[in-house]
Amino acid sequence: MAVKEVKEKILVVDDEPSIRKYLQTLLEVDGFDVAAVSSGREALTRVSGGERPDFIILDVLMPEMNGLDTLQELMRVDRSLNVIMLSCSNEVGTVVEAIRLGAHDYLTKPFEKTELDAAMLKSRQKKQLTQENQALREYCEQITEDLSFLVASPQMVRIRQQILQIAPVDVPVFICGESGVGKEVVARMIHLRSKRRNQAFVKVNCAALPGELLESELFGYEQGAFTGAVRAKPGKFEMANKGTIFLDEIAEMSTHLQAKLLHVLQDHQYSRLGGRHLVETDVRVLAATNVDVQEAMRTGRFREDLYYRLNVLSIMVPPLRERTTEIPLLFRHFLEKYSEKFGKTLQAPSKHLMDAAMNYPWPGNLRELENFVKRYVILEDDEGSLRELVEMSATRQRISPREVTNVPKEQGLKALVRGLKDEAEMEAIGDALEKTRWCRKDAAKMLGISYKALLYKMRQFNLDTPRTRRTAAAKTEETAPATVGAKVE
Ligand SMILES: Nc1ncnc2c1ncn2[C@@H]1O[C@H](COP(=O)(O)OP(=O)(O)OP(=O)(O)O)[C@@H](O)[C@H]1O
Ligand SMILES: [Mg+2]
Incomplete structure (x- = not known):
């Protein structure tokens, strides 16, 4: 198939027909796709309508809306436009103002062709630099995200190693673990370390939507597919194309949908609801659950064939009570996060509070710890937080005496009330x-x-x-x- 060359687009804005003609001919000979308009208003209409020329060559002296006013309006629409100003005068004030407003360069008429070439080259380099800056910023964000994956126990060191090994291999991963242990963090980390890192990471919570809605959310629908489908909508699989889809709480998916998902994983294609065409898909699937999959398969709630297709590689994230050595580090991490977020000075927890935190079994895992630290930061009451932990321990002891060990024995009235409420x-x-x-x-x-x-x-x-x-x-x-x-x- 022949590849069509994409020409760079230039918009010339000048009220003088001879200059427009001259620039158009000159630039077209150089292989640009040139459009010329005679007023700032027309240029603005085009840009506001969505046109994005690679360069705009803009005259300063024009009747009605002059070049500087046009420049200001254009920048309001899109700061990243590359504008080169043209003028008969090189009055310093005007040049400075144009550059301040966002022009890349300023040429004085009459100018040599080489001057125009140099201005365009400079503008192109500036644009490239901006793009590189943007890429660098995204890279830094990625590193920051990496850093918020704390690892301080032998189990988590192993998991980190597993992630690094698994991430570049383009196969599904099944992530298990209790609620709040960090399954999503693991999934994001796998995506960030994979070849698909620059593509989308799309999360779908399979427990949040009932069956039919989840199906349309995943695979999209065509107009009129069902009552209310007034216009076609792409599904999450389409949005995640070339990237990663994270199917959270997958065991909550209906068995009908599990069957459809299995086909998609096998054939790499599907059709939107109400659609006749097959959509090709290139998506890496990461799935997570906090239920016992073996049990779910035994009771028929989860399809075995789907499980084996998804479970090419698996990661089991242990509960926080099995990695208590991480508690001080995580406490500190959440403390810094929320002190900064709420503009509070960082208050280190007392030894009593940290001891109690180490002993509490954290049934809600890292999320429960995070919310606890959030309250600690907001309320600034170390003793109150300690009391809260003691009461929570007491309540747990009432509900599940075997599970909770090593917790202080006091039982306040509040704990009693909470226990009765739970019951x-x-x-x-x-x-x-x-x-x-x-x-x-x-x-x-x-x-x-x-x-x-x-x-x-x-x-x-x-x-x-x-x-x-x-x-x-x-x-x-x-x-x-x-x-x-x-x-x-
Ligand atoms: N290793 C880690 N380092 C730092 N923070 C973490 C780590 N793991 C998890 N967290 C934080 O703990 C919280 C819970 O993590 P996450 O949402 O990944 O858990 P989950 O297992 O997906 O929970 P659920 O089953 O409820 O969906 C998040 O705020 C997350 O940022
Ligand atoms: Mg989750």
Whole structure:
């Protein structure tokens, strides 16, 4: 196939027809695609309408809107336009003003062709420098993001090594771990270290949308595909093309959609909802879950074939209670983050508070620790934070006496109230689930809470199946059910 040469576009703005003609001929001979207009107004109309010439050659002295006013308006539309000014006078004030407003260069009529060539070369170099600066800024942002992946335990050192090994290999990765352990951070890190780093990273939370909506979110739809589809919309797979898609909470996806996803992974093509054409896709899939996949496969909630296709490589992020050596470092990290964000002076935590933090099991993992530190920064009350931790430990002991070890024994009135509240909540959720035959969507509706909130609560109370619900509600001393601390090797 012949490759069509793309010519650089130049817009000449001058009220004198002879100058317009002269410049147009001169530049067209040099291979530029030249358009010429006679007023600033016309130039502005073109640029406001979306035209982006590579260069604009703009006369200063023009009736109505002069060159400087035009320049100012053009810069308002797009600061990155390359404008070279032309004028009969080289009055210093005008030159300075033009450069201040954003012109790249200033030529005095009559000028030599070589002067114009030099001005364009300089302008081109300036543009390139701006682009390089932009790339450098993005690179720095990437490094900063890398730095916010803290690693201070042998387990996380191993995970970091795994990420570095896995990232450049273009295959799916399955990331497991409890809620809040850092699965998304791991996924982003894989993308940033992969060959696809300069392309999109698109996250989709599979638990946030019911089945049909999730399908249209992932694969897009054509106009009229269903009631309300007034115009066609691309899906997340299309947006992530050449990049990475992160399917978070994948175990919440309906089995129907799991089947469709499996086909997409096999054939690298699919069609939008209501569409007849196949869309080719080149996307790396990263998937994450905090449920026990083996159990989900046993109960038929998760397709085995999909699991094996996604699980080419897997990373298991351990819960925070298994890497307590990281707590001081993470505490400090969140402390710096939120002190800066809220404009507070950094207050180091007392030894008592840090000891309590090290002993608390952090069932919500890094996210719970992060929110705790956020409150600590806002409230500036070390003792209050310590009390909060002690109460949280006491509550956990009431709910799951086996899981919590090494926590202070005091139990305040607040802890008692919180414990009773949790118990009541657990009962209400259990009842709603039973009444709706474990249809979580209906149960959420019945309870007047969001689907996501229900999933969160179910995990918090270990309410996963009728069997675990009964054991949890009866508060027997059985070990934690499968959804918590699930490991996939
Ligand atoms: N290694 C790490 N270093 C620094 N911060 C981290 C690290 N891992 C996670 N975090 C922070 O902890 C919080 C929770 O992480 P993340 O959202 O990745 O967890 P998750 O496992 O995806 O949670 P969920 O299951 O609830 O979606 C985020 O604010 C994240 O920035
Ligand atoms: Mg997540």
